Amino acid sequence: MVLKRDKCIFKFSPFQNPAIRVSPNTSVEIETYDCFSDQIKTNEDTLEKLDWNRVNPATGAIFIEGAEPGDTLKVIIEKIEIGNKAVVATGKELGVLGDLFDTLISKVVNIENNEVLFSDKIRIPIKPMIGVIGVAPSDKEINCGTPGEHGGNIDTKLITEGSIVYFPVFVKGALFALGDLHACMGDGEVCVSGAEVNGKITVRFEVLKDLRINSPIVVNSECVSFIASAPTLDEAANLAVRFAHNFIKERTDMSSEDIIMLFSLIGDVQVSQIVDPLRTARFTLPYWIFEKLNVKIQ
Numbered sequence: 001m002v003l004k005r006d007k008c009i010f011k012f013s014p015f016q017n018p019a020i021r022v023s024p025n026t027s028v029e030i031e032t033y034d035c036f037s038d039q040i041k042t043n044e045d046t047l048e049k050l051d052w053n054r055v056n057p058a059t060g061a062i063f064i065e066g067a068e069p070g071d072t073l074k075v076i077i078e079k080i081e082i083g084n085k086a087v088v089a090t091g092k093e094l095g096v097l098g099d100l101f102d103t104l105i106s107k108v109v110n111i112e113n114n115e116v117l118f119s120d121k122i123r124i125p126i127k128p129m130i131g132v133i134g135v136a137p138s139d140k141e142i143n144c145g146t147p148g149e150h151g152g153n154i155d156t157k158l159i160t161e162g163s164i165v166y167f168p169v170f171v172k173g174a175l176f177a178l179g180d181l182h183a184c185m186g187d188g189e190v191c192v193s194g195a196e197v198n199g200k201i202t203v204r205f206e207v208l209k210d211l212r213i214n215s216p217i218v219v220n221s222e223c224v225s226f227i228a229s230a231p232t233l234d235e236a237a238n239l240a241v242r243f244a245h246n247f248i249k250e251r252t253d254m255s256s257e258d259i260i261m262l263f264s265l266i267g268d269v270q271v272s273q274i275v276d277p278l279r280t281a282r283f284t285l286p287y288w289i290f291e292k293l294n295v296k297i298q
Contacts, residue, residue, distance in 0.1 A: 001020070003020055003028055004031050008057035008179065010056065010057060011141045011144060012058075012135065013137075014139060014141075016136060018060075018175060020063070027202055028062065028203055028205075029200055030060075031059060032201065033057050034197050035056050036054070037051075039051060040106055040108065043108050047091060056180055058177035060177025061136065062175070062177065063175060064173055069138070069171060070169065071207055071208060072166050072169065073205060073206075074164060075165045075167065075203050078203060079202040080161045080202075082181055082199035083197050086197040087106055088106070088107045088118075088194075089196070090191035090193065094192040094275075095189075096190040114126050126183045126195075127183075128161065129156075129160045129181070129194075130201065131181065132177075133179075134148075134151020134177065134216070135151060135168075135169060135174045135175055136170060136175035138171060144179065146278060147276055148278065155194075156218060157182075158225055158282075166297070168213050174207075178203070181201070183197045192275045222287055226244040227272065228283075229280045233274055233281055236278070237281040237283070244285065245259050251295045263285070269284075270283075270284055
């Protein structure tokens with residue numbers, strides 16, 4: 001099944017009419033624009049000419065049959081394919097150093113042989129990841145540029161091919177969408193963008209009836225990351241640690257003091273992004289500890 005990129009949304013909404021309906025365990029190939037809706041094709045296409053109402057599109061929404069509020073949506077990222085050009089942007093009041101610039105700046109870069117050609121001297125290996133991914137919140141609309149418990153613009157570079165992302169389901173059908181592919185991006189996304197690129201992603205959905213979570217979780221073969229977003233990075237980091245604590249506490253007989261001491265020895269507070277309306281942090285634990293504790297994430 002293929003979902004074309006013209007079926008895109010600019011906000012996650014419980015009132016959104018679904019573009020398609022799918023059954024669990026169905027693979028869907030989702031086509032995406034880049035975060036600028038492919039408006040910047042050359043270096044002559046400046047940010048000043050941009051229609052900012054078309055920024056951060058996500059393709060969807062996808063209604064997953066059987067998903068109900070209180071369930072968990074399991075999203076397996078089976079494949080990511082990206083285009084051959086990317087856009088990097090920064091400028092006045094954008095990113096961490098926005099105070100240094102008087103104008104808006106964009107740069108179109110080619111992608112060849114699995115590398116971003118940043119300059120004549122610098123070639124960066126690609127590591128495609130998904131920036132915007134999530135489900136509809138329960139009772140309000142949230143623009144695709146803002147992260148939260150529903151996911152959204154969480155800009156977490158661990159969301160790559162082969163990873164699994166878990167979302168709490170707030171509305172019937174979950175109303176899933178994704179977009180904002182990056183050919184590569186560093187933690188923090190400090191200039192306000194990654195290497196923004198269009199492409200297509202193949203995902204498969206499962207609906208978990210016996211797993212309850214409050215915020216996204218990203219899992220790969222090496223680690224489990226608990227994702228949280230908040231007005232400040234400190235708040236986001238604290239929330240991510242608390243989310244991980246609650247997850248372990250509810251599934252083991254460990255005391256809170258043992259959990260937090262264990263976390264301090266083996267866990268990592270990591271930054272996802274620091275440039276969106278809310279900041280996103282993650283608390284990452286090695287996968288082996290879940291095996292030792294006999295805690296299954298499904």
